[in-house]
Amino acid sequence: MRPDGANVIQSVCPKCGLPAEQGLCPQCILESTELLICPDLAEVTICSVCGSRQVKGKWQIPDSRSVEELASQAAVDSLWFHKEFERPEVELELCKVGATRYLARASVTGSFKGQAVQKQCEIPVRIKLVACDRCSRIAGKYFQSTVQVRGNRNRELSKQEMEECKRTAESMADSGYRGGDQLSFIQEIKVVKGGLDIVLGSTQLGRHLARALQERFGGKLLESCKLVGRKDNRDVYRSTLLVRLPRLKRGDIVSFRGSLFEVAGFDGKTTRIASLREGRRSSLSEESAENVEVLGNRADAQKAMVVSEDHDILEILDPETFRTALAPRPKDLEIKSGEEVKVVRTVNGFIVLE
Ligand SMILES: [Zn+2]
Numbered sequence: 202m203r204p205d206g207a208n209v210i211q212s213v214c215p216k217c218g219l220p221a222e223q224g225l226c227p228q229c230i231l232e233s234t235e236l237l238i239c240p241d242l243a244e245v246t247i248c249s250v251c252g253s254r255q256v257k258g259k260w261q262i263p264d265s266r267s268v269e270e271l272a273s274q275a276a277v278d279s280l281w282f283h284k285e286f287e288r289p290e291v292e293l294e295l296c297k298v299g300a301t302r303y304l305a306r307a308s309v310t311g312s313f314k315g316q317a318v319q320k321q322c323e324i325p326v327r328i329k330l331v332a333c334d335r336c337s338r339i340a341g342k343y344f345q346s347t348v349q350v351r352g353n354r355n356r357e358l359s360k361q362e363m364e365e366c367k368r369t370a371e372s373m374a375d376s377g378y379r380g381g382d383q384l385s386f387i388q389e390i391k392v393v394k395g396g397l398d399i400v401l402g403s404t405q406l407g408r409h410l411a412r413a414l415q416e417r418f419g420g421k422l423l424e425s426c427k428l429v430g431r432k433d434n435r436d437v438y439r440s441t442l443l444v445r446l447p448r449l450k451r452g453d454i455v456s457f458r459g460s461l462f463e464v465a466g467f468d469g470k471t472t473r474i475a476s477l478r479e480g481r482r483s484s485l486s487e488e489s490a491e492n493v494e495v496l497g498n499r500a501d502a503q504k505a506m507v508v509s510e511d512h513d514i515l516e517i518l519d520p521e522t523f524r525t526a527l528a529p530r531p532k533d534l535e536i537k538s539g540e541e542v543k544v545v546r547t548v549n550g551f552i553v554l555e
């Protein structure tokens with residue numbers, strides 16, 4: 202009420218003339234506010250080789266989403282909402298309009314300053330197929346590092362060791378890639394004279410792999426670097442990691458200080474061994490490892506039938522000639538005649554494994 206007692210003039214919306222409390226009426230506010238902006242085009246960049254997707258300039262590991270799902274997601278992500286647009290919900294209908302083109306029809310609902318809002322728009326989506334950095338580098342024979350696995354003067358790499366190197370390389374390359382290293386890939390695995398060359402996309406992967414192989418097989422690791430050129434004003438190096446395997450390998454049965462031992466693993470320069478008779482753990486120095494007598498390897502074990510047994514000796518059937526032979530019985534080995542045991546043939550007769 203004014204002091205003079207005159208009636209208050211109802212204020213009106215300057216745009217439409219309808220009554221309004223102050224300034225524009227709610228309807229005109231709604232009409233003049235940009236609540237939703239639809240882009241002219243949304244893009245999805247996918248590697249045509251591996252299916253990974255580029256997001257904000259970064260390549261992401263391929264997942265199980267289909268191209269349609271990615272296109273829908275890109276359409277939704279491309280929408281811009283006014284910050285006071287409350288609880289916007291987008292319903293999308295996706296149509297394929299070409300080999301790499303889609304049209305997304307979006308129907309958006311929500312509220313703005315207490316009023317229900319419904320908007321519609323169409324977003325063209327284009328699928329851009331390119332080769333990702335990783336796939337281009339793989340195709341371009343790119344590599345940073347070579348892990349050379351070699352035997353030594355006494356022995357070459359066994360088939361099993363080669364297989365294990367390959368498996369380890371594959372699983373490490375894969376987990377490095379999943380961990381975000383785009384260059385974590387195997388360029389090539391070559392069987393060469395004396396061993397295996399594992400050619401890798403990244404030096405980091407090379408170092409990890411070389412260390413893992415040394416831990417598994419023992420032996421020595423030697424790294425060298427070579428300058429191969431310059432790129433973007435930086436020197437480009439390639440590393441070579443030589444893993445030279447020791448004379449002994451896991452599962453080797455050796456004669457040491459009058460007892461039989463099996464090689465259990467490696468700790469740096471020492472070789473861990475366990476006695477076949479009692480399982481007693483011990484280790485060999487570098488020098489002993491070079492000199493102990495190797496009788497066989499657990500991997501070459503065969504099954505043999507026990508013909509008769511007493512406290513210290515088993516009489517077994519030679520699995521190849523089927524003649525009987527005698528072998529020392531491991532302490533505490535529970536076995537009866539007619540059962541089978543695992544044996545390793547050596548120049549000094551059979552060794553029974555537990
Ligand atoms: Zn109005």
Ligand SMILES: [Zn+2]
Nearest residue numbers: 248251333336
């Ligand atoms: Zn790719």
